[in-house]
Amino acid sequence: MSDDDYLWDPLATPDPEIAELESRLRPLAYRPEPLRHAVAAVPPERRLVRRAMAAAAAAVLIAGGWYATRTAAPWTVAAIQGAPVVRTSGGAPSAVLTVGGVVETNARSSARVAVGRIGRAELGPQSRLRLVRAGGAEHRLALEHGTLHAWIDAPPRYFLVETASALATDLGCVYTLTVDEAGNGALTVEEGEVELERDGVRSSVLAGNRSALHRGAAPGLPYPVSASRSLADAVARFDASPHDTRAVNDVLVASDARSTITLWHLLQRAEPADRGRVYDRLATISPPPATVTRERALRGESGALQRWRTALQPAWAVEAPLWRRAWNALRSR
């Protein structure tokens, strides 16, 4: 009998040598345990962090049924520094943010806003934030200018922030959105994913990535926060001149194995004449699944591009270190 039989099927007649290896390795096999009960098994110094992680996970898990009751909470505003101003839609001073109302900070003030009961947001100095909608279907804010740092624990597409240049849709995460008076800015995602959208053009910005916002233009190509300066500069040139072949070339030259998120988006935005080179560069770094042919990708077939994305995406998200995520989980409470 060949050891291949037993190697393929553990229920076949055992091969003594393989059985010996199995017996040596058996103590390492998976020991079934309930989901989220790992806290008790971790070393003491990690338990606090684990508890925070478990608490965050539990919050996500029970979000569904409990959800409607969470959304009715008042949007309280507290000063972090100085004296932020809160006004109703009619301009009257208020202690809580109401629909149509605004929170404003000056150069010496910042504020913490309770986002219903789904998380919170911190508004940096020189910022103006308006509450557009606070209902069971969505929570929508408008960041007119300034910096918003959000910790959100809600189902995808429930928390949205409008800016002058794009709509930022939370897909379950922690992120920072900065917009200047002109409507230009940047989105940096620390956990999860945010989708930026304008006129049907979307940027999926996963943890560890950034995308620029340009008033009157599509959201910028996402790129890793850790990307080289040359890639960041090349992306900025493309965002400013998306029809310029030289800008496409600059991105291709500056790209590396970490920038497949940038190349995947570029494949859909580059001019048709440039897409072949984008495809070749991306395929060199990470060949597409067998069903994603060059022709289908260049035609921009959604199914093909999404399949490639599924294969690429595990490498896109660069989550913050465990301690940082635990800290975020605690801060979002």
Next chain:
Amino acid sequence: MRAVPSSERSPLATRTIDDVAPLVQAAQGGDRTAFGTLYERYARLVHGVLLAHADRDDVQDLVQEVFFRALRQLHTLRDASAFGGWIAAMARNEARMHHRGMRQHVELSDQHPSAAPPPAALGTDEVLRALRALPERYREPLTLRLVEEMSGEEIARLTGLTHGTVRVYLHHGLRLLRDQLRDAHE
């Protein structure tokens, strides 16, 4: 080969995972029971992948970490039927993030000749060390087979690899493992 009644086979061996896509879609829609079922079915795969890369003392803990991340990122999975490959990739990333030191192991060449079987008196750590020194494409399937005691068919189903690929990886991986263990004892 003796005939094996279906009742003796492990749940994973007999259960089709063709229904993984509806489970993933249900979980994406907020069905926590469906997510729990995914955890039950794929925890062993995730454990095996992690063990092939990360420190053994942290692996049980990291399984929880991977599913925690999966819960938060599940909505980003477009092809629900690709869940196995997706969560295995997530496990690899998790192991790399937390255990970069493990990557210092020197991988063997594919060209080692076949050799005598390993000595009987081997320790768990010694065998694990040899397993981890295998090239990555052999290391994971062989870990799933020898540690998690999955069948080749299960490995193929859960990882999305073809039967032929898994068979080749197991066969070559075992040959390299023998060589590695023999060298360790010489």
